[in-house]
Amino acid sequence: MDPKSLDFKTSWEYAPAPEGKEHIKINARYEHFIGGEFVAPAKGRYFETINPATEEKLSEVAEGSSEDVDKAVVAARAALDKSWSKLRASERGKYIYRLARMMQERAREFAVIESLDGGKTIRESRDVDVPLAIAHFFYYAGWADKIRYAFPGKTPRPIGVAGQIIPWNFPLLMAAWKIAPALAAGNTVVLKPAETTPLTALKLAELIQAADLPPGVVNIVTGAGATGAALVNHPGLDKIAFTGSTEVGKLIQRAIAGSRKRYTLELGGKAANIIFEDAAIDQAVEGIVNGIFFNQGHVCCAGSRLFVQESVYDTVIRKLKDRLETLIVGDPLDKNTDIGAINSKMQLDKISAYLKIGVAEGAELYQSSCKLPKKGFFCKPTLFLHCSQSQRIVQEEIFGPVLSVQTFRTPEEAISRANNTPYGLSGGVWTDKGSKIFKVSNALRCGVVWANTYNKFDPSAPFGGYKESGMGREGGLHGLQPYIQYN
Amino acid sequence: MSKAERKAEVVDLKDRAAARQERLPVLKTYKLFIDGKFPRSESERYYALTSANGESIANVQLGSRKDFRNAVVAARKAFPGWAGRTAYNRGQILYRMAEMLEGRRAQFIEELETLGASRSEAETETAMAVDRLIYYAGWADKFQQVFSSVNPVASSHFNFSMLEPTGVAALLAPEDSGLLGLISVVAPAVAGGNSVVVLASHSKPLAAITFSEVLHTSDLPAGVINILTGTRKELLKHFASHMDVNALVYCGSDAEEIRTVQLEAAENLKRVVIEENSDWQSEERQSPYTILATQEVKTTWHPIGL
Incomplete structure (x- = not known):
């Protein structure tokens, strides 16, 4: 055995360390949140939401029809x-502050619940998703009465009513990214x-109700693609904000087209993570792992293309x-788990299809030898070499x-290979040389560059893509722009 | 040719000129401006420009889809170099463009008059066009400071966001303002480091073509600004759908055209800017926010540590 390699024959087992579920309450059924009330869907239809780690039903949720969407837009x-x-x-700012505090x-x-x-690990939802979502509300709350300072020489006004569609990879965090700047800038959603x-x-809707936000400022309509389409096509909206796939972004x-709606799109990515020979290799390896396996790789800015000198x-x-x-793959609620469950059967099927494609294309597949739970949707951490x-x-x-x-x-x-993609969301650079960082990060055609780090987020740091990764920024001063008009 | 022969020829020319009394004017061939050169349309087509009373003014190139594609290739090739110039240098080149335009004001006034403007209208438009170039020349090395940010992230990172040009922008210049309107959309995009392909006004193309001669003598690298003439109807869809164009600026208010542009732009998620206000002389029409329309925000994270 190579003396430099770790010996995995010895025991690497960890005792289970599950997070308790006793203190949480999930209703058997959830309605839409419209005009400050929980409202049954017009068509009376519901769909199940399951735990992807066990395939057990958690609750059932109202399926939004165009009538429900219309009701919500009217309320907004x-x-x-x-x-x-x-x-x-x-005062608007104080409502948002109050919401942030109640979330804490x-x-x-x-x-x-996240x-x-x-299916994401409790370590991640506890340490990343939820605190960041709260921080986002806290950050934008303070902007509410300061927006004119963000647009020198202009008199900014809210756009109006925004329709916002968010993805399944960071559910609460994406809700915060959408709602907080919209409300701070004076819009309803x-x-x-x-x-x-x-x-x-x-x-969050329960908290919004408890925080006494004026009814209709935030409305939440649940459903799948058809509900989203009804929202996008509703003539009563002034703006669409969407986070999701590039394919759906183009459809939106x-x-x-031809309507007066404004839009911002935060779409897919295929980020290059570039490791130079002078990088601190152990740190870089941690960065590679964090870049692609964070949140099971369900991250639009994931460092999914590794370039090694x-x-x-x-x-x-x-x-x-x-x-x-x-890496420990398994129960998302176990505090030792590194990689949780794939979000859905559909997504697992998609990933599995790509594993077959990669092999057929001639790349060399390498997976860890971990055992996957029998129930639920799981995928081994995977490398495709060469x-x-x-x-x-x-x-x-x-x-x-x-x-x-x-x-x-x-x-x-x-640089040239990193940029050779229609996407342009993010990228990573690993080197010990400062001037090289600036040279490479300037040359990468993407909206976020992490140098000697990866997958870091902050409410004050604008996030968003170049090229087919979307348009508009979320976070920071620049994240206000999509929710104001000034002409 | 002997001395005597040469002398005889000079005498002959003098006689001929005297006989005609008036000198024959030299007509200008109005051509496209692509990659720093003045080619004719590859389609070898033209359209005749006539004055209100039906007199022939000039023949103008009827640019084709292929001309547009050639122009995009030139713009793409020029983009990294132009974006890589220092902001100071871009500002100087824009200022140089204003200098060259100033020196040829008489020609622009005459061309605008030829196409129906009154003397005073033509003088105002030309003067404002020069001033607008100077306005954006000044912004070239300033908008970054106004609109970028250092972000106080809650972790041990130095974090900042700065602006970078979107890339290649295709511009459909306003139909009713042949010089000032064109410059009002070209200058902010180029000041910000983009390269552009612009379709000039169909009915007022003369000043646009002559402006390309100004560009040619302004140290502007070839391909940064490419100017086409032709019909919007024929080219609009291609401007909006081209896969190597990153942003599209549409000037006008035709609902069907706007819809087409937005629809086709989705092909590669172009940034679409619609400029419906046609008063190019208003104060609002020059603003650093116009530069922002063809800029991207890049956020960079650097760890702080030993």
Whole structure:
């Protein structure tokens, strides 16, 4: 055995450390949240939301029809005209602050429900998703009465009523990214959570009601694609904000062509994570792991294309394989778990299809030897070695724990291959040389660059894509722009 | 040719000129401006420009889809170099464009008059066009400071967001303002580091073509600004659907055209800017926010540590 390799024959078992579920409450059924009330769906139809780690039903949720969407848009418009726009900006800000504080009180409950409904590890929902969502509300609350300072020389006004559609990978966090800046800028919203992960948004609705926000300022309509389409096509909206796939983003841009609706789109990615030979290799390996396996790889900015400089390729791959072997895949509620459940059967099927495609394309598949739970949707952390630029596993977003690996010789080669994709959301650079960081990060055509780190987020840091990864920014001062008009 | 022969020829020319009394004017061939050169349309088509009373003014190139694609190739090739210039240098080149335009004001006034403007209208438009170039020349090295940010993230990282040009922008210049309108959309995009392909006004194309001669003498790298003439009806869809164009600026208010542009732009998620206000002389029409329309925000994270 290679003396540098870890010995996995010894015991690597951890005792179970499950997070308790006793303190949370999930209703048997959830209605839409419209005009400050929980309202049964017009058509009377509901759909199940399950725990992807056990395939057990958690609750059932109202299926939104165009009637429900219409009711929500009318409520949002009425709230805009009658209450929200009449409030002093500082008072609007205080409502948002209040919401952030109430979320903090119930942070643990949000974290557990997020992990149950979406399959992400409790460590992540507890330490990343929920605190960041709260921080987002807290950050934008303070902007409410300061917006004119963000747009020098202009008199900013709210856009009006925004329709917001969010994905299943960061359900509560995406709700916060959408709702907080919209409200701070003086808009009212109709939000549609993803159909596999509606619960934390509905929990948030309970808090919004308890926080006494004027009825109709935030409305939440649940449902799948048809509900989203009804929202996008509703003539009563002034703006559409969407986070999801590039494919659906294009459909939305087409659907609202010729209408007066504004839009911002935060779409897919296929980020390059570039490791130079002078990088701190152990740190870089941690960064690679965090870049692609964080949240099971269900991350639009995931570092799903690894570029390693040839001279350190063998070392990086050996360490990466060892690190893969130590990753614990399993119960999302266990505090030791590194990789939780794939969000849905549909997504697992998609990932599995890509694993077959990669092998058929001639890439070398490597997976850790971990055992997967018998029930639920799980996928082993996966590397594809010796990939080439034209392969589908290199070009297309897989949205799972699958990393394609390529090598390069010169920085110019790395940059040109990193940019050779229709996407442009994010990228990573690992090197010990400061000037090289700036050279490479400037040359990458993408909206976020992590240098010697990866997958870091903050409410004050604008996030969003170049090219087909979307348009508009969320977070920071620049994240206000999509919710104001000034002409 | 002997000395005597040469002398005889000069005498002959003098006689001829005297006989005609008036000198024959030299007509200008109005051509496209692509990659720093002045080609004719590859389609070898033209359209005749006539004055209100039906007199022939000039023949103008009827640019084709292929001309547009050639222009995009030139713009793409020019983009990294132009975006990589220092902001100071871009500002200087825009200022140089204003200098060249200023020196040829008489020609622009005459061309605008030829196409129906009154003397004073033509003088105002030309003067404002020069001033607008100077306005954006000044912004080239300032908008970054106004609109970028250092972000106080709650972790040990130095985090900042800065602006970068979107890439290649296709511009459908306003129909009713042949010079000032064109410059009002070209200058902010180019000041921000984009390269552009612009379709000039169909009915007022003369000043646009002559403006390309200004560009040609302004140290502007080839391909940064490409100017086409032709019909919007024929080219609009291609401007909006081209897969190597990153942003589209549409000037006008035709609902069907706007819909087409937005629909086709979805092909590769172009940024679409609709400029419906046609008063190009208003104060509002020059603003650093116009530069922002073809900029992207890049956020960079750097760990802080030893």
